[in-house]
Amino acid sequence: MTRVAGQREIPPTAGLPLRWQDLFNRSGDLARDLAQQLDIPLPALPCSGTAALIMALRVLQQRMPGRTELIVPAYTCPLVALAAHHCPPLRVVACDLKPGSIDLDEQQLAQLCNENTLAIVVTHLAGRVADVDAATRIAGPFGVAVIEDAAQAMGARDEGKSVGLKGDIGFFSMALGKGLTTAEGGVLFSRDSALHQALHRQCRQDLPFSLRWELQRSAELWGYAAAYQPRGLKYVYGNPLRAALARGDEVAAVGDDFSVNDIPLHRLGGYRQKVGAAALKRLPEHLQQGRLRALRRVALLNSLPGVSVLTDGPGQQGTWPFLMVVMPSAQTRDTAMAQLWTAGLGVTRLFIHVLPGYPALTSLLQPGAAIPCAQSFAAQTLSISNSHWLTDELFEQVLDHLRRILKR
Numbered sequence: 001m002t003r004v005a006g007q008r009e010i011p012p013t014a015g016l017p018l019r020w021q022d023l024f025n026r027s028g029d030l031a032r033d034l035a036q037q038l039d040i041p042l043p044a045l046p047c048s049g050t051a052a053l054i055m056a057l058r059v060l061q062q063r064m065p066g067r068t069e070l071i072v073p074a075y076t077c078p079l080v081a082l083a084a085h086h087c088p089p090l091r092v093v094a095c096d097l098k099p100g101s102i103d104l105d106e107q108q109l110a111q112l113c114n115e116n117t118l119a120i121v122v123t124h125l126a127g128r129v130a131d132v133d134a135a136t137r138i139a140g141p142f143g144v145a146v147i148e149d150a151a152q153a154m155g156a157r158d159e160g161k162s163v164g165l166k167g168d169i170g171f172f173s174m175a176l177g178k179g180l181t182t183a184e185g186g187v188l189f190s191r192d193s194a195l196h197q198a199l200h201r202q203c204r205q206d207l208p209f210s211l212r213w214e215l216q217r218s219a220e221l222w223g224y225a226a227a228y229q230p231r232g233l234k235y236v237y238g239n240p241l242r243a244a245l246a247r248g249d250e251v252a253a254v255g256d257d258f259s260v261n262d263i264p265l266h267r268l269g270g271y272r273q274k275v276g277a278a279a280l281k282r283l284p285e286h287l288q289q290g291r292l293r294a295l296r297r298v299a300l301l302n303s304l305p306g307v308s309v310l311t312d313g314p315g316q317q318g319t320w321p322f323l324m325v326v327m328p329s330a331q332t333r334d335t336a337m338a339q340l341w342t343a344g345l346g347v348t349r350l351f352i353h354v355l356p357g358y359p360a361l362t363s364l365l366q367p368g369a370a371i372p373c374a375q376s377f378a379a380q381t382l383s384i385s386n387s388h389w390l391t392d393e394l395f396e397q398v399l400d401h402l403r404r405i406l407k408r
Helices: 020-024 030-038 049-063 078-086 106-112 132-142 193-206 211-227 230-246 270-280 283-302 330-340 359-364 372-380 392-407
Strands: 069-073 091-095 117-123 145-149 169-173 186-189 322-326 381-385
Touching (some): 020 211, 030 270, 049 078, 049 117, 069 078, 091 106, 117 132, 132 145, 211 230, 283 322, 283 392, 330 372, 330 381, 330 392
Antiparallel strands (some): 169 186, 322 381
16 A cells, blocks of 8 residues: 555664764663663573573573473464574474463463473563463473573563573573664573573573674664664654565564574674663663553454453553454454555554464474464554554554444
8 A cells, every 4th residue: 555654664663762962872781771670680681582592491401401302382482493593402392372462371281291391481471471380380290491581671561570580591682673772682580599600601601792793782782772763763663664665575574484593692782782771771761651652542442343452450450562353354454454554654563474384494393282262363464553653543544444444
């Protein structure tokens, strides 16, 4: 369709914009400041959320040698499965979801979990707080670890505490477009003191400083500071998106075209830590404003016939990088995407496939049970940016398109 946002491009997520003074900051300690703000143990800072997961898996493999299966949600970021490539002989087992939910299907999880399972990954997808208690309950009898993938949920809280503290290990991502970014970066921690120290040791052992990567990521961070606004995003995000869709490559359009070669392993450098520490001071207000904006818009979306938005349950307070919308059918979702994906309004899809749908993951996946609910979730969902640049007027345009589609 014709772009309705003119020469502007709304980002797909509500990332915290950097200020130029952040780039020249020389004070603060990112690990210490994260620990204080989020009330978590002093974290290790690997180069990415994926690197954090790899470190966690390697520590668990040392503690539980011989276990070769990793259970993950069937609908999640492909990088979660690709992490297993760096932890041989680990194989990935995809678990179905509850209907219309990001939570793991408990019945299937109980069938998949056994003495050969190293860990269960629970993913706080889209900033929502997933059910960690069910995974912990099922994992307990087998001595299986629970890892909280909170890559999209820094600042989310479950029963008053940061996500990542109910399971055995938690991690956040600081990739571009996340709530807090260092142009890739990870935050890794454990509530268990001995396990926490083991994570730090593993990071020191396996993650050297890399001048090449630090220079590249620092340049990307400067580019992000310059281009992460509606006019700049047209060139660095919008045009590549439309080019990928024009050639029929939906996976590239959402940035899912990962391979095992896309996971460098090094530590987060000191310069980017200083930039992150400066921006972190603004994160609580950024998240609060995003929450207020999201709750207003969730109510409007939920009023549409057959539409539901993933929200928080009792005792949960997630973050809102975007609104995860479940459409009544795959057909209505596809019609909406045909009209809105290229419109510059921050409407996109999160992941294109369930994990078995990515050829790059075939060798890592253990043949498993059917995953119909995850497949339906992938087919019926779209995401709407919660960026402050998506004004009420522009959001109303998105709503209007959805209303007309649902009336057909």
